[in-house]
Amino acid sequence: MVTIDISYAQRMQGLSGSAIRELFAFSAKPGVISFAGGNPGSFALPDEQVAQIASDLLRRDGKAILQYGQTEGYPPLRQSLPGYIRQTFGADVQEDQVLITTGSMQGLDLLLKALVNPGDAVLTESPAFLGALQAMNSYQANIVPVRSDDSGIDIAHLEEMMRRHSPKLLYIIPTFQNPTGCSLALDRRQQVAELAAKYRVVVAEDDPYHSLRYKGKHLPAIKAFDREGWVVLLGSFSKVVSPGLRVGFMAGDAHLLRRCGVCKQCTDVHTANLNQGIVDAYLRGGLLDPHISRICGQYAGLMDTMLQQLALTPRIRHFTRPEGGLFIFVHLEEGLQADQLFRSAVERGVAFVPGEHFYPEGGHHNTLRLNFSNADQAAILRGMEILSDCIKHMG
C-alpha cells in the first residue's frame, strides 16, 4: 500500500494509540485468553430482549423514531432519566439538566470541546481511562495527573493541583475505576464536590461502572454532594445494557449542557432515537434491575476466581481488591517490566494491558490491568496459570 503524505492537524500529535491497537487486535484472535479489553461478557448482552423491544418500539412509534430527533435526546428517555439518576446515583436533577449522549465518552468529548483551549490545564486522577486521556490530548489539553490510592484520588494533592494550575476541568472515575477497579471513598466524594466549588472547576464524573457492584455498600455519586452545579455526571448504558447501542447521558448545570448541546449539534446532531427508545424501555419496563442482578452474579464469580488466583501468583507487590466493575490492577515487584511479561504471555496466548499506558506522566512499568469479564471460569484459571508461570520465569 502506498502511504500518502498528509499534513495532519497539530491536535493529532499527542495521539499515537498504535501499541494499544495492536494489543487489542491480538486479543481478538481466536483462541487467545484475553484479560485485555473492557467489554461486557457476551452472556451480558441481552440480544433477544432488545430484538423484541426494538420491534415493539418501531411498531408503536416508528415514524418519530425514524425521523430526525432532538439534540437533547428522545423525549421519553429524557423524562425517565431524572428518576433513574436519583435512584441509582442519589443525585437530584431535572429534565433540563440532562443531555443524552452517544456513549459517555461523547459526554467527555463535549465538555472538552466546550471548555478547553489548547494548553488549558485538565486534571485527571492517575492512572486513568486511556480513552479519556486520548480525548484530552485531542484538544491539546495540558494534562495534569493527580495521585490516587486504593480509596481514589488523593484529596490533598488534588487541592494543591487545583490551586497551582487553575484547571478548566477535573476528570475522575469514582466507582470501580478503569484501570484500578477501586472506588472513591465516601468522604472523598464530598471533598471533591467541595473543592470543585471552592476552586470553580468543572468536574467530569465518569461513572459507567456504578451499578456493577458485587459486594459492599452502594455509594452516592460525587454529583449527589454538588450544591452549586460544578459536577457533570457522565452516565452510560454501555456496561449495563450494551456498548453497541451507544447511549449515555450528561447530568449537570442546564446552561453548561445547553452549550454542550450546541457542540453535539455539529458532531452527530443527536443520538440514535431507536437506541434511546430501547434504553427507555429498560427503565420504564423495570427490565434493568433484574438484568443487572443477573450479570453481576456472573461477574462476581469471575472476579473472585481471578482474585484467588492472584493471591497465589508470585512476585506481586500489590493487587487491588475491587467490589465491582470489570478490572483488577496489579503492581509487580519493583524492577519487573509488565511489557516484558506481556511479550512472554502473548506467546503463550494470554493478553492484558501493561499499566504504563494509563499513566499520563508515564513510568509505572511494573503495573498491569487485568479484565475478567471476557473469559469463563476455566479460561481465567488457565490464563492465570500461564501468567503466573511467565512471572515466575521473568528475568
Ligand SMILES: Cc1ncc(COP(=O)(O)O)c(C=O)c1O
Ligand atoms: C471509565 C470509562 N468511561 C467511559 C467508557 C466508555 O463508555 P461509553 O461506551 O459509554 O462511551 C469506558 C469504557 O471502557 C470507561 O472505562
